[in-house]
Amino acid sequence: MNGVPAPRVTNRRLGRCLLAGSVLAAAATATGDVGRLPAQTPEQRYSDWVRPGFRPQEYEFRRNRVLDGLRATGGGLLLVPSSDGITHGGTFRQLEDFWYLTGLEVPQSMLVLDARRDASILFMPQRDPRFENPGRPNDFPGRPLLDDYRIRGIGGADDYRDIAELDGFLRERAGAGEILRVNAGAPGEVPDPVVPLVGSLDPVASLIRRLRDDYPEAELANAFEIVARLRMVKSPAEIMRMRRAADATMAGIRAAAGLVRPGVDERTLQGEFERACRQAGAQSIPFTPIIKSGPNSLWPWRVLAAHYDRRNRRLEDGDLVIFDVGCELNGYVSDVGRTFPANGAFTEVQREKLLVSTRAAEAVIAAVRPGVTLRELTAVAYGAIPDEEEPYMQTPSFFGHHIGLSTGDPALLDEPLAPGMVFTIEPWYYNHDLGVSVFVEEVVLVTEDGAEILTDALPRDPDALKALVP
Numbered sequence: 001m002n003g004v005p006a007p008r009v010t011n012r013r014l015g016r017c018l019l020a021g022s023v024l025a026a027a028a029t030a031t032g033d034v035g036r037l038p039a040q041t042p043e044q045r046y047s048d049w050v051r052p053g054f055r056p057q058e059y060e061f062r063r064n065r066v067l068d069g070l071r072a073t074g075g076g077l078l079l080v081p082s083s084d085g086i087t088h089g090g091t092f093r094q095l096e097d098f099w100y101l102t103g104l105e106v107p108q109s110m111l112v113l114d115a116r117r118d119a120s121i122l123f124m125p126q127r128d129p130r131f132e133n134p135g136r137p138n139d140f141p142g143r144p145l146l147d148d149y150r151i152r153g154i155g156g157a158d159d160y161r162d163i164a165e166l167d168g169f170l171r172e173r174a175g176a177g178e179i180l181r182v183n184a185g186a187p188g189e190v191p192d193p194v195v196p197l198v199g200s201l202d203p204v205a206s207l208i209r210r211l212r213d214d215y216p217e218a219e220l221a222n223a224f225e226i227v228a229r230l231r232m233v234k235s236p237a238e239i240m241r242m243r244r245a246a247d248a249t250m251a252g253i254r255a256a257a258g259l260v261r262p263g264v265d266e267r268t269l270q271g272e273f274e275r276a277c278r279q280a281g282a283q284s285i286p287f288t289p290i291i292k293s294g295p296n297s298l299w300p301w302r303v304l305a306a307h308y309d310r311r312n313r314r315l316e317d318g319d320l321v322i323f324d325v326g327c328e329l330n331g332y333v334s335d336v337g338r339t340f341p342a343n344g345a346f347t348e349v350q351r352e353k354l355l356v357s358t359r360a361a362e363a364v365i366a367a368v369r370p371g372v373t374l375r376e377l378t379a380v381a382y383g384a385i386p387d388e389e390e391p392y393m394q395t396p397s398f399f400g401h402h403i404g405l406s407t408g409d410p411a412l413l414d415e416p417l418a419p420g421m422v423f424t425i426e427p428w429y430y431n432h433d434l435g436v437s438v439f440v441e442e443v444v445l446v447t448e449d450g451a452e453i454l455t456d457a458l459p460r461d462p463d464a465l466k467a468l469v470p
Helices: 011-030 056-072 096-102 149-155 163-175 203-214 224-231 236-257 266-279 294-298 348-367 374-384 387-392 462-466
Strands: 077-081 110-114 119-124 159-162 180-182 220-222 290-293 320-325 336-341 422-425 429-431 436-438 442-446 451-453
Touching: 056 096, 056 110, 056 149, 056 224, 077 096, 077 203, 096 110, 096 149, 110 163, 119 163, 159 163, 163 203, 180 203, 203 220, 236 266, 236 320, 236 336, 236 442, 266 290, 266 320, 290 294, 294 320, 320 436, 336 348, 336 462, 348 374, 348 422, 348 429, 348 436, 348 442, 348 462, 387 429
Parallel strands: 077 180, 119 159, 180 220
Antiparallel strands: 077 110, 110 119, 290 320, 320 336, 422 442, 429 436, 442 451
């Protein structure tokens, strides 16, 4: 830190340090000077570190709706895994379904929803392995999980058991012909994941692989549609969090737009955006902010992210700079997009193409109401795009996606919209022939009679956008 490189710790140096520590401890014991050693830190408790997300009744409501869906479609046991909790420095973030149904940030656990017995069972470790290190007990003082009754008051499951009992439980129930269910992440049959030669399986794919290997006679069924229908409709408490996330993101865009000018690099804008989001209360950034200018703006983020140092271009006079950004606040995310002129003025061509995007967005927003499907909104979007511009438009689904706990919340294209659904509308425009790319993305809440734009306080009109640039 402070510009001084940390000393390199070799095995020999580490051995000397450990030996020195042992000698000092032995000397203190021999001389009766043990009182000078640090006092053992007390055992930590989950509630000392974590604030509850929602009321237990909300988690109970969610689990009951899932159980209703299981019973209506054949019953069975739904297995919902937690994150393994392993980190290489990043802050822990729970797997979404587990978080949604329990509100708990515990690792190496499994929620089981038992449709036949109308019960929720949470299999947990006895202790949190992240708080254990026998070589450093003062820094890793331990934390009980299974026997901590205060944990049980947060998510409110019906039963709590040791994770070591899960295999025997599943063998017994699968042997009795019980259907095992998972949320496979998309509609259709449960896939058969193959362990790649290079790379690894995600947690749900890993679960599916183990279930097939360990219980080959069991029927494995997909619960994606049950979970999606529930998560697509946000509760008032969820919507309140999403409003705050949208507000923080808009504040971040405004702050970063105030630095837009030729000569400024993209990472400076990214840093200002993140600073302002965190100042507005955001705990995290759900995806690396996509801030791209000039030639960079013509490429989707997967292309730009393919190389280590690509995403730091300096803005030049005449460039457009695109913000496709979001933040996370109390677990819920936003995803907002705007386009700014680097020199404070759009050219006529740039303005014209930006209006292609904004008019398509406005047409879709005007068509949002309960009962309409996302496929129908796709047709609305195409109807608002001039025929000659269609080849340059991003064209999946309805030019957007559901958001909530993630920027890719589960969604069903043919499910009628209902009050409480929240999704983005983002008609991308990539014209490599002209070298012009523009973008606007709004967060929309379905209401009883239409739509509310949660990001409407941030302008999308070309004249108002250029006014945000100094």
